[in-house]
Amino acid sequence: MIQQIYPQVAHNYRFELNKDMNFSSAHYIPHSDAGACGRVHGHTYFLNLTIAGNTLDDAGFLVNFSTLKQLIHGRFDHQLLNDLPDIQDIMPSTEKLAERIHELVQEHLNTLPNKAVCLQVFLRETPTSYVIYRGEQS
Numbered sequence: 001m002i003q004q005i006y007p008q009v010a011h012n013y014r015f016e017l018n019k020d021m022n023f024s025s026a027h028y029i030p031h032s033d034a035g036a037c038g039r040v041h042g043h044t045y046f047l048n049l050t051i052a053g054n055t056l057d058d059a060g061f062l063v064n065f066s067t068l069k070q071l072i073h074g075r076f077d078h079q080l081l082n083d084l085p086d087i088q089d090i091m092p093s094t095e096k097l098a099e100r101i102h103e104l105v106q107e108h109l110n111t112l113p114n115k116a117v118c119l120q121v122f123l124r125e126t127p128t129s130y131v132i133y134r135g136e137q138s
């Protein structure tokens with residue numbers, strides 16, 4: 001939920017940025033284990049991104065909050081996830097969506113000179129269900 005406290009990630013970067021947003025999407029899980037979730041239904045997803053780095057850009061930003069919202073909300077809000085090129089080859093589970101969001105954010109960060117990193121994606125699908133994805137651990 002927006003404005004809730006999220007799990008902390010231990011790191012030694014000078015700056016840590018967190019961006020909350022939500023997006024409303026429909027999906028279905030085309031798998032025999034999914035039960036009722038195999039039928040099209042909708043969620044208002046709550047997302048928290050944790051990004052860290054040591055260097056700011058000329059605007060004093062680690063990464064622009066607005067760009068992050070555009071990147072994720074702009075892509076997934078009011079969409080049927082199963083139809084999206086990003087998702088159509090994977091199961092649109094909370095886990096896989098969190099992983100894909102991490103990839104999209106990190107791909108964007110990699111285009112910036114200050115080389116920030118996405119440390120955590122916290123994705124809540126329902127009031128009782130959420131996933132945390134932290135990428136490959138080295």
Ligand SMILES: Nc1nc2c(c(=O)[nH]1)N=C([C@H](O)[C@H](O)COP(=O)(O)OP(=O)(O)OP(=O)(O)O)CN2
Binds near residue numbers: 092094125128
């Ligand atoms: N590991 C996962 N399990 C399930 C996922 C998922 O993404 N990962 N998704 C679903 C369904 O999409 C469903 O919308 C969410 O399931 P659930 O938490 O069971 O929702 P409820 O509101 O019915 O749960 P309550 O415990 O009654 O609040 C299913 N499983």
Ligand SMILES: [Zn+2]
Binds near residue numbers: 027041042043125
């Ligand atoms: Zn669902």
